Amino acid sequence: MPEFTYLEAIRAGLAEEMRRDKSVYIFGEDVALGGPFGVTQGIADKFGLHRVVNTPISEGTVMGLAIGAALAGLRPVVEIMFIDFITLAMDQLVNHAAKLHYISGGQLKVPLTVRVQCGISGTMGAHHSQSLEAWLAHVPGLKVVMPANSADAKGLLQSSIRDDNPVVFVEHRGLYWTKGEVPDGERVVPIGKAAVLRSGDQLTIVALSSMVAPALAAAEDLAQEGISAEVIDPRSIAPLDVDTIVGSVKKTGRMIIVHEAVEQGGIGAEIAARIQQEAFYYLDSPIVRVAAPFAPIPASPALETAFLPGKERIIEAARRAFAP
Amino acid sequence: MTRKDPANFVDLLRRMWLIRAFEEKASALYAERQIVGLLHLGIGQEAVAVGACSLLRRDDFIFGGHRSHGHAIAAGADVNKLMAEIAGRATGYCGGKGGSMHIVARETGFITATGVVGGTIPLALGGAFAAKEKKRRQVAAVFFGDGAGQAGPFHESLNIASLWRLPVIFVCENNGYAEFTPLSAHTKIERLAQHAKTYGIPASTVDGNDLFAVREAMSDAVEKCRAAEGPVFVECLTHRLRGHYEGDPAKYRELSQLAEWKKKDPIARVAAALKKQKVISDKDLESIEREARELIEKAAAFALSSPWPAPDEVNRQVYA
Numbered sequence: 001m002p003e004f005t006y007l008e009a010i011r012a013g014l015a016e017e018m019r020r021d022k023s024v025y026i027f028g029e030d031v032a033l034g035g036p037f038g039v040t041q042g043i044a045d046k047f048g049l050h051r052v053v054n055t056p057i058s059e060g061t062v063m064g065l066a067i068g069a070a071l072a073g074l075r076p077v078v079e080i081m082f083i084d085f086i087t088l089a090m091d092q093l094v095n096h097a098a099k100l101h102y103i104s105g106g107q108l109k110v111p112l113t114v115r116v117q118c119g120i121s122g123t124m125g126a127h128h129s130q131s132l133e134a135w136l137a138h139v140p141g142l143k144v145v146m147p148a149n150s151a152d153a154k155g156l157l158q159s160s161i162r163d164d165n166p167v168v169f170v171e172h173r174g175l176y177w178t179k180g181e182v183p184d185g186e187r188v189v190p191i192g193k194a195a196v197l198r199s200g201d202q203l204t205i206v207a208l209s210s211m212v213a214p215a216l217a218a219a220e221d222l223a224q225e226g227i228s229a230e231v232i233d234p235r236s237i238a239p240l241d242v243d244t245i246v247g248s249v250k251k252t253g254r255m256i257i258v259h260e261a262v263e264q265g266g267i268g269a270e271i272a273a274r275i276q277q278e279a280f281y282y283l284d285s286p287i288v289r290v291a292a293p294f295a296p297i298p299a300s301p302a303l304e305t306a307f308l309p310g311k312e313r314i315i316e317a318a319r320r321a322f323a324p
Numbered sequence: 325m326t327r328k329d330p331a332n333f334v335d336l337l338r339r340m341w342l343i344r345a346f347e348e349k350a351s352a353l354y355a356e357r358q359i360v361g362l363l364h365l366g367i368g369q370e371a372v373a374v375g376a377c378s379l380l381r382r383d384d385f386i387f388g389g390h391r392s393h394g395h396a397i398a399a400g401a402d403v404n405k406l407m408a409e410i411a412g413r414a415t416g417y418c419g420g421k422g423g424s425m426h427i428v429a430r431e432t433g434f435i436t437a438t439g440v441v442g443g444t445i446p447l448a449l450g451g452a453f454a455a456k457e458k459k460r461r462q463v464a465a466v467f468f469g470d471g472a473g474q475a476g477p478f479h480e481s482l483n484i485a486s487l488w489r490l491p492v493i494f495v496c497e498n499n500g501y502a503e504f505t506p507l508s509a510h511t512k513i514e515r516l517a518q519h520a521k522t523y524g525i526p527a528s529t530v531d532g533n534d535l536f537a538v539r540e541a542m543s544d545a546v547e548k549c550r551a552a553e554g555p556v557f558v559e560c561l562t563h564r565l566r567g568h569y570e571g572d573p574a575k576y577r578e579l580s581q582l583a584e585w586k587k588k589d590p591i592a593r594v595a596a597a598l599k600k601q602k603v604i605s606d607k608d609l610e611s612i613e614r615e616a617r618e619l620i621e622k623a624a625a626f627a628l629s630s631p632w633p634a635p636d637e638v639n640r641q642v643y644a
Contacts, residue, residue: 025457050457056487061446061480068450068464071435072385074457076450091477095440096447101644104428105418108436109644140642164644 001181009150009182010039010115010171013157014077016186018047021075024161026052027066028079028115035079037117037176063089063114067097067166070112077161083118083170084127090135097166098141112166113157119210119260120308121174125299131209131261131292136168137238137270143167143191144238148212150180152235155189163191172210172260194241196248200230203318204248206271207233207258211290211309215258218314227318237267245271246278253284254321258314263291288317329539334604334612336378336535337594340370341616343394344591346403349620350393350410354570358628359411363424364391368533368565371590372497373398375538376465376558379546380433385451385464387444388437390425391497391564395467396437401429407623413630420633421641441502442472445481445494452490456552463549465493471502473516482523482557489554493545494520496559497532503568504576520557532560533590536597563588 004012018024026040032054034041044052055062059080066076080086086093093114100108120129136144143165147153153171160167197212198219207215212233219229230248234241249255255275257268268289275287290309298304347367353359366373369391377398380386388395396406401417409416410424417429425439435451438444448466455462472478473496485492496516500507513519520527526548530537538560545556563585567574598604 056480056484058480058484061449061477061484064443064446064477064481065450065453065484068385068387068435068447068452069454070450071447072451072454072464074450074454091440091443092446095443096436096438100428100436102641103418103422103426104430104436105416105421106641106644107418107428107430111644140639143643 001183003179004150004154004182005177005179006150006153007037007039007176009154010157011041011043012182013154014040014043015046017158017161018043018051023073023075024077025069025074026077026079027055027062029055029057029081031079036081037173040079059085059088060092063092064096066112067092067110070110071100071108075111075161077113077115080114080116082128083116083132084130086116086132093142093166094139098139101165102141109164110166111164113160114166114168115171116168117171117173119172119174120297120304123299123301123304126296129297131259133170133237134261134265134267137267141166142238143236144170145191145236146170146209147235148175148209148233151182151187152189152195154182155187156191156235158188159191162188167191170209174210189235192236192239192241194232194234194244196230196232196244198229198231200228200252202227202252202254203229203321204245204252204255205229205231205258205314206245206255207231208237208267210260211258214311215314218311218318221311221315222318227322229318240271240274242274242278245275249275249279250282253282255283256288256290256314256317256321258290258309260292260309262294263289264294266291285321288321290314290317329536329543331378331539333594333598336374337591337598338612338616339374339398340535340591340594341613342403342619343370343373343397345616345620346397346407346623347393349624350407351566351570353411353624361423363410363570364568365566365570366391366394366564368585368589369497369499369562370394371535371538371594372495372532372560372562375535376467376495376542378539379542380463380465382431382433383460384433384462385448385455386434387448387451387464387466388427388434389441389444389468390437390439391469392427392437392467393424396427396429396432396434399429399434400432401427401434403619403623404626407627408630411627412632413627414633415626415630419637421637442468442475442478444468445472446477448492449481449485449490452485452492453488455491461550463491463493463546465495467495467497469502470496470498470500470507470516473513473519474510479519482520482525485555486523486525489552491549491552492555493542493549494555494557496557497562498559499562499564501568501577515559517557517559525555525557527557527559529559529561532562533588533593535590535594
């Protein structure tokens, strides 16, 4: 299988969908020029400036425009350059994109994909590093996906674009240059289906996006300590594949949830609640969350390191889960 | 009335009466608590809705705001389904899930309204973008009030529409009040058309209570948009004769001001013009009003005798 960086996989997914379906359009700041990280590099050359549309810095209005275009029969992909700026587009996303199918009694559909990158990478500070996916997952009508590797990035993006609902496709900037195998040809990854990345029978580690790699590394180390950990990447947080996680916890009896977002009100809280509802009597110890502290993201590299969860904290949490 | 305007003004008068009767009935049902929630009526603004929509096609994209019963009826919405919708019934346009502020009558071209002031202005840009790409000479039109003119998306939208020459018509219903506050307390800009000119968009300000004037301005606007000449802004000066919402005593408004505007009632003005031209008699006028009220009585009876949505609808249609 060919190797792609995560970023190249996204670009390949975009190009395949644009080739397959003439109603797919890209809107965003600098998208025709490739954007700050080069994700859309060369797409405008292939498909023309009328389909790869550079927009002014007007996130809210561009989001509304894309929703309107979706209502009128196009299949827009909007790029919000940093998830921190999705705040400016939340009105349109929450009040129109998410609700119009429901409040129109099914008369309208909003086949919209919002590509946005999030997370800590490159010490960019409080307005270029956040993980805000839990806000989005709280909104009925939105789908939210967070691929953690190249194959899922391409396959989930293709599913997102083909979906008749608004899907927020949350990329992680820190993963852009990581490499992974991507199957040749069409391999669409379904939205709402978790991936079991490592089998184990004593501990379930649910990890999202940038935290998947540290979780796998932690599981490897834990195996040396004699702890057999199963690692699950939900890949989608709305809808969430609760069944796969429940099945795993029924087998292992212990669970850690890992995400880069702030712990309080994070998606880990929802996952924990669902597990205690459906698998309470299978749990041998309290569910442990590994996530960022309740603080804005600091600029100093020293503080950023203190902020970011990683392998060591996952291993500590695992030991806590097994503490007598 | 301009001589060259080929419209059937008797039909347009009928449409204005249908809106007036609909909203007066909705107001009465609201007072009886047969309709609940928030009800924003546009009584007194019918000339803008009918003047504008009478120039649009069913395959155009029409967007409203929170005060949009009139726009939907002007676009051709079924008054039975509309009344049922605002009464929260299963037979309503949206099965009772939308209500007064979220009307969708897709088959008429009336795409959607919104509860957020100015919220549909960007959506209309999207309709216009799609129209431009499809090259079928469709246009988008969006209705909003003077209160939207101080919101960010309004300015962002004027900028983008101008930049990309989108076939969108901005129909500003300047009724002088943003909720309870007069425009003069919110901005130094007296005519919102001025903003459009700043962004390089052709704009005019017309008497929004004069159906003929609205049609003339809209006719030019639609022609320009269909000819791919870019967006147009039409500011219609008007007044709502009711409060911001039903139940609002509107104490912020002088009674003398209300009386002044009642003299400029857009329906009476069309009726007087048609009578003067001997197109129509007093008897005809009476029957137009009576027929409208009868249709609306039937719509109300249909709505109130319709079933409520089933409880299991509550989480259906969350996703398409």
